Amino acid sequence: MADSGVRGSERPEDSEPGLKRLENLVAELVQAMSEMKQETRKIVKQEISEMKQETRNKLNKTGNEYGGSANGPDTRAVREARQFTLEHGKRLWQDLTEEFKEELVAVRQQCEGHTGRRVESKVEGRPCPMVVDTGVAKTVVREEVVAVQDLPVSDRQLCGVTGHYTML
Structure with missing residues (x-):
C-alpha cells in the first residue's frame, strides 16, 4: 500500500475512467447551472412584472381617491x-413691465427738451x-455708446453732467 517510490505503480488505464467520470460530472454540473439560471431569470421576470402591475394599481387607486386620472395621481393640490405658478408668473411679468415703463417715463421726463451730441x-x-x-442735468445714453468705454453696461447709463463731455 505504501508507495515504494517505484515508477510504474500508477496504471494509465485506471486513470482514464476516472477522467471520464470527472468530465461527465462537470458536464452535468454545467447543465444543472444553466437550467437554474434560466429558471431564476423566469422567476425574476415574473416578480418584476407583478411588482410593476402592483405599482400601477396602487397609483391608479391613489389617483382616483384624490380626483386624479386613470394614468396616475393628478391630485387637486x-x-x-x-x-398658482402660471398666475404668479403672469403677475410677476406684468409687475416688471409696469416698473420698466414707469422708469422709462421718469428718464424721459428728466431729459425732455435737452440734447446730447x-x-x-x-x-x-x-x-x-x-x-x-448741451444742457441736461445728466446724460443718459444707450449701452452701445457705453460699451466702447469698458464701463459697467446697463440699458441706460449715466455718462455725464451738465457742461461736461464724455470720451467714448
Whole structure:
C-alpha cells in the first residue's frame, strides 16, 4: 500500500475512467447551472412584472381617491400648484413691465427738451468719439455708446453732467 517510490505503480488505464467520470460530472454540473439560471431569470421576470402591475394599481387607486386620472395621481393640490405658478408668473411679468415703463417715463421726463451730441474728433492723430452735454442735468445714453468705454453696461447709463463731455 505504501508507495515504494517505484515508477510504474500508477496504471494509465485506471486513470482514464476516472477522467471520464470527472468530465461527465462537470458536464452535468454545467447543465444543472444553466437550467437554474434560466429558471431564476423566469422567476425574476415574473416578480418584476407583478411588482410593476402592483405599482400601477396602487397609483391608479391613489389617483382616483384624490380626483386624479386613470394614468396616475393628478391630485387637486398638484392642479392648484400648477395654476398658482402660471398666475404668479403672469403677475410677476406684468409687475416688471409696469416698473420698466414707469422708469422709462421718469428718464424721459428728466431729459425732455435737452440734447446730447455725439462728436467725432482727433486727439494726437487718433479718432476720439465723444458725447457732449448741451444742457441736461445728466446724460443718459444707450449701452452701445457705453460699451466702447469698458464701463459697467446697463440699458441706460449715466455718462455725464451738465457742461461736461464724455470720451467714448
